[in-house]
Amino acid sequence: MVLNPGPGMSTIAVLGTLDTKGEEHAYVAECIRKRGHDALLIDVGSLGEPQIAPDITRDEVAAAGGVDLTELSAKNDRGASVAAMSRSAPHLLLDLLKSGRISGVISLGGGGGTSIATGAMRALPIGFPKVMVSTLAAGNVEPYVGTKDIVMIPSVVDVAGLNRISRKVFTQAAGAVCGMVEADIEEGEGRPIIVASQFGNTTACVDEARRILEERGFEVLVFHATGAGGRSMESIIESGLVAGVLDITTTEWADEVLGGMLSAGPDRLGAAARLGVPAIISPGCLDMANFASLESLPSRMKGRLLYEHNPNATLVRTSPEEGVVIGQRIAARLNESTGPVTVLLPTRAISVIGAKGQPFHDPAADQALFKALRENLRADIVVKELDLEINDPVFAASCVEALLENMGKA
Structure with missing residues (x-):
């Protein structure tokens, strides 16, 4: 087993089902070696014999997870394997x-191989090089990528032998x-990390808040509140690297309640609360839920107040009744907080298109949301109402000052 590359070299894990795709992974390993790095072939096959000799056998892989491969192979159950x-x-x-033995990982696969390899890649930290060549990469890759930075490359043809297409892709x-692996990455200056949530309708607010925080010595990571963005932000908070959370844009909760396409799931806001x-927290863009094109809009949403953001995104205005449910759900999550949390409510507008004279301006719906939040939050959670629109620079500055005050308490 070769684990210690020479000077200037890195070892890259080449992980795959070598019983069915040994030739293809051997080709990739050789390409890596030609680039001056070492390749560590890892076999995650479990039924037929490997087509090439691995550096780490399937038995070693199984043992790492406490699995008895001999007993499993006898059952000849591909799904279980x-x-x-x-x-x-x-x-x-x-x-x-x-143990410092690998600097990157690559895999090739169809359905089973992609599932195994990306599951392993998701266990690795953000920033560690991860490449997956897959027959599934042209479709919905969210179940495989999750909240990690896995590079998915469509195989175009099946991962079945070497030909003029597969050789080029591999x-x-x-x-x-x-x-x-070779990229020289500037790690930053060790500044405390603040995470913030943003949507197009709250960009001005977050930009101003980020400017102030960066001037005060913080590094601000901004996440697009598109479901995947919210989950990624929760994952970063869960990692323990974050000093403060500026959750300006909690719009994903509207999608969670209305069944929109940008829900981040019921644990949104949970990581900061637990840790x-x-x-x-601010109700940014909770006046809208996101659906696809007008033509594909669910029948239950037809007849509602709509706004066509682009040909592939239709916004549905949340109603007062839905605002109550959203407010209750957010309050329930915030009530789990073990650290200082403050809710800031911009009473004039919670999005660009929710301002006076704009399509989604509905003070009654906003007030129903605000009331639900006030009435359902724990008594010790501070709620501040500001007679401002969410994108007013004064509101952004108020959010920053409240966050710094809470960080001081912590």
């Missing part, structure tokens, strides 16, 4: 990473992971 390797491979890659994928991270 894929599930077992999916549980074991993350442990193996984490062990290799923690060679370029190998070049991609090598380039990622006690100082937070500021």
